[in-house]
Amino acid sequence: MGLGAYGSVDILNFIPTEFNNNKKQILTRPRRTAKDFVSDEIWAVSGASRFPRHYVKVKWMVSESEVSVSLLEPEPEQDEENLASVCGVFKPSDVVMCVDIARFSHRMNCDHNKLESLYRIHPNKGEVWAIYAGWNRNWRWTDQANCEYWVVEIVLEFGEERGIVVSRMVRVDGCETFFKREMYGGFQMVMCVCEVEILHIGFQLFRCSGSRGMAS
Numbered sequence: 001m002g003l004g005a006y007g008s009v010d011i012l013n014f015i016p017t018e019f020n021n022n023k024k025q026i027l028t029r030p031r032r033t034a035k036d037f038v039s040d041e042i043w044a045v046s047g048a049s050r051f052p053r054h055y056v057k058v059k060w061m062v063s064e065s066e067v068s069v070s071l072l073e074p075e076p077e078q079d080e081e082n083l084a085s086v087c088g089v090f091k092p093s094d095v096v097m098c099v100d101i102a103r104f105s106h107r108m109n110c111d112h113n114k115l116e117s118l119y120r121i122h123p124n125k126g127e128v129w130a131i132y133a134g135w136n137r138n139w140r141w142t143d144q145a146n147c148e149y150w151v152v153e154i155v156l157e158f159g160e161e162r163g164i165v166v167s168r169m170v171r172v173d174g175c176e177t178f179f180k181r182e183m184y185g186g187f188q189m190v191m192c193v194c195e196v197e198i199l200h201i202g203f204q205l206f207r208c209s210g211s212r213g214m215a216s
Helices: 195-200
Strands: 003-006 011-013 042-045 054-061 066-074 088-100 104-107 111-113 118-121 128-133 148-159 163-171 178-181 187-193 201-205 209-211
Touching: 042 066, 054 088, 128 163, 163 195, 187 195, 195 201
Parallel strands: none
Antiparallel strands: 003 187, 011 178, 011 209, 042 054, 042 104, 054 066, 066 088, 088 118, 111 118, 128 148, 128 201, 148 163, 163 178, 163 187
């Protein structure tokens, strides 16, 4: 993983939530209604950790507050002791469940192979994701319990040689819900997450809005 310089300042606005990094509020998800859901859409949902690390395929509305979904699983299957991947190829499993609307975070932008019913999910340019601070290749899923996160914006999408290029984000002074890319000497600091380090990426965050210039 390397550091470098890139581009100009872009200030983003987020809404407060329980997402926690050193006991500070970062992001939230909007309140959903039954009208937000369409069959066969892929959504990110939160689990016991309250972070949107899981993907589901919408089947139908069970009620005004519950959605019937099938759980997406990595393809090929992963060892349960290992850290779950949020990037790569996924397929709908035989596990069907009803999920409360409050657990839905956002729709996922993914590529769909209709012939094999596979979904390819990778961070896209402009999206905001959380990555694990202090991650290493020996981590197991239990290491997530007390870990910290960096908030990053995707600068360049995945490439086989370079991986994914991200820009770390920091709060705008005096604004609890506004973030901007971290600067050093007038340059944005970026890092490359290569393919073998893809588990460094934790989960996508809901981006409320973006604007250039001063936060308001």
